[in-house]
Amino acid sequence: MGDKSIRAAQLISPFGPGAVVDLGSESFVCTDISRWPESECPVLPDNALQRALMADIRRPPSAEQHGAVPFSRFPRWMFCPSCRRLYNYSHADDERNEFKQPMCSGGECVETALVPMRFVAACEHGHLQDVDWYRWCHRNTQIPENGQCSRQTAKMTFETSGASGGDFNAMAIVCKSCGQRNTFEGLTNRPYPFSCLGRQPWESHKMSTCTAIPRVFPRAASNIYYVATRSALDIGSGASESGQDPQKALRSWLVAHPRIIGLRSVLVAIPNWQQMPELFSDIINSGVDEFGLNEEDVRGAVIDVLSGENINNAEDKTSFDKSQHSFLISEWPYLARPSGIQSENLKTSVQFLHGAWPAEYSRPFEQITLIERLREVRALIGFKRVKPDNTATEVPVDLGAGLNWLPGVETFGEGIFLKLSESYVSTWETLVAPAISDSLKHLTEACSRWGREPASVYASPRFIALHTLAHGLIRRLSFDAGYSSSSIRERIYCDTGVNAAAGILLYTSDGDTEGSLGGLVRQGNPERFLTTLQRTLADLSWCSADPVCSESEKQGIDGMNAAACHACALVSETSCTFNNSLLDRRLVIGSPDGRIPGLLNDIALQVK
Known part of the structure; x- marks a missing residue:
């Protein structure tokens, strides 16, 4: 990659191992961590996430470590924007060119920078490869021996006619050596007609087999790369x-x-x-x-x-639960406690709402905890391609090399923690459950498919209401707290039974100064936050897409949203850890027809 660079935190998400990264007019893919300079990746200080995952968490190298994370050029197929000639630029070509940007070697357009092809192929087992444009051009054709066109000598071009509104029929690969031509029609809407190579782009010499049928996607498509991360606060x-x-x-x-x-x-x-x-x-x-x-x-x-x-005691077994939900439940007692904490990486102060807020507001909400400083450790454990649900294979970040470390970052920030009354929430759940019982069955199945476990927690009215309220608060706080909405993250604390929890943490967590400007803590003052809450409920009560949005039952990914869309409840992908799913405004403010009682229905009626 030469001297090109990206931020260390971006090597965890969204540009970690296996991700395609566009840098200027070039395109690369990040290699697995077995190729990273481990000695230049410092181990993060002791933290709960490291202990639970039983692996060191190492920060990607920075300028101070003088190390570099290796990237591999991808896709290898490129074309000249002037003469349209198609090139398959190999790793050997990269070495001869000292890894500089590839240039056209044609006549009049010599030294014109090559542009990577737009499409790549991926399979559900996590493999990624170039579209073989030579084979695509010559598919379904038989070339006589006296007119044989070899892969090594074929001169191909990528041509666009500008007709048909620029659709796939207007794009074609043409072989000038033998005259064969094939348009892009059918390239992405059916399985790729060639087999999967069973490897990642940087494993060019690996010989493997894969039974999955690859599909073709734009290289910048979101379904090319789904990260699997874990994060924990330093309590x-x-x-x-x-x-x-x-x-x-x-x-x-x-x-x-x-x-x-x-x-x-x-x-x-x-x-x-x-x-x-x-x-x-x-x-x-x-x-x-x-x-x-x-x-x-x-x-x-x-x-x-x-x-x-005592290694098998029930109390010790909980330490081996590596799900994100387990980390949240372990954090809940500390954030929800009635007194503050003053430790090196967690400084909190508690604001009780009884007496500070009107009675109708303090019934559902018990306290606000202002977090002046927090430390979050985030680690990348793997990735998926094509589908993020359980039907796709999760590829470990070391490709199964057995390394005892994971890439991660520590970030610092501030936040607001909002604790709801357990008795209030559980009473409301009893009232609302019959009205949405059919929807909950669908959500439970969808959560299981998508690995949202335990499904009984995530496919519950409690979680959906908390999650939707968190999104509304993020959208409103971006106007008042001095942060962009993409800089505010959420942690939803939700459970029932012995570990009953109902709370929302909205926080900033960044590697630079934006993580601790003080804006969130200031906005968390009970008087200020009451105004924020009122405005949030007013925002959730109306959507520019109503009445369609408010009457919807299955929107978004796998139909896991109801009354929630981009105009009212969805936020930036960096803010939501649930792919903007499991949202329904009606569970916060109530449905227009009164059939579904909202968690904050009585308050919402006052601000509508």
């Missing part, structure tokens, strides 16, 4: 603050500690390892600092866990 141990038993918290922390896994394989060869605490002194010291326990207690716990004792 710290919080044992003393939360009232949790420090010993129990320590043991859960040790069970998921990445060093424990490596040590077990080593200690097998050392019979008296228990009398050699220097082998695991780093873990002991970390445990003492993290939980405030004495060294002897921590040493005993470390020896127990290394010996495998």
Whole structure:
């Protein structure tokens, strides 16, 4: 790629391993992490995400590390915008050209920069490849031996006629060597007529087979690359603050500690390892600092866990749940607590709403927690192509090389946490469930297909109402808090039963100064936020697409939205972690016909 660069955070999303990246007039694909310079990727400081995933999280190299993430040119098929000649530009060509931008080698247009072809082929097993334009041009044809056109000598052009409104019939690949010609008709609306190569673009010499049938998409299409990430806030141990038993918290922390896994394989060869605490002194010291326990207690716990004792206890098994939902539920007690936290990476203050807000507003809402500082760690664990649901294969970021680290970033920011009353929400759920029972069945099936687990949580009136309200607040806060809507992210805390939760965290989390300008915390002042909430409900009560939008039952991806569209409830893809799905304004403000009671129906009636 030469001296081209992108931000480190973008190498996690949206331009991580396997993603196609346009830089100027050139196009590349990011390689898997087994090709990254691991020594130039610093390990992030200890964090909950690292312990849960049992792998180091490393930041992509920056200018200070003098390392570079390798990219491979893709697609390799390019054409000259002047003479329209088609080139298959190989890696050897790149090396000879010192990886500079490819140029046309024709007559009058020599030194004209080549343009990458627009279309590529991908399959549901996560593979990506060039469209073989030579074969496409010569498909369904038989060339006599005396007129044989070889791949090496064929001179092909990419031609457009400008007719038919610029559709696929107006674009064609023409072989000047043998006269064959084929338009682009049928290129994207049916399976690609050639087999999948079973590899990624940078694995040019890999020989593999794949049974999936590839399809052709524009190289910038969103379904070429779906990232799978995990993120967690840096809460710290919080044992003393939360009232949790420090010993129990320590043991859960040790069970998921990445060093424990490596040590077990080593200690097998050392019979008296228990009398050699220097082998695991780093873990002991970390445990003492993290939980405030004495060294002897921590040493005993470390020896127990290394010996495998209590490893199967139910309380320890929760440490191995790597779903995003598990991270959210573990964060909930700290954000929802009635007193603030003042730790290195989490500084909060609680504002109670009873008495500060009118009674009708303080019934559904208990408190606002102002978060002056937070640290979020985000890691990329894999990606999918063609479909983001469970029918597609998730490709690990190391392509199965077995590396013990993941690419990730730490970001800092501020936020507003809004806690709802559990009794209020559960009472409303009982009222609304019969009115939307048929919709919930469809949503439960869709959530299972899309890996939204547990489906009983995400396909619930509670989650949909919280999620829709969060979107409305993001859209409204972008006017008042000094941030663009794409800079504000959401975390929806939702569960029932023992882990009952109902809360919304709206926060900024960025690697630069925009993450901590103070605008969100200032807007979270109860008096200011009350105005924001009122305006949000007014926004959700009306949509320029009504009455069509308000009467819709299945909109968006897989029909997982109801009354929600771009005009009223959808936000930037960087803000929503659910692909702008599972939204319905009616569950917040109520339906126009009164059939569906909204979570904030009584308040919404006052602001309509």
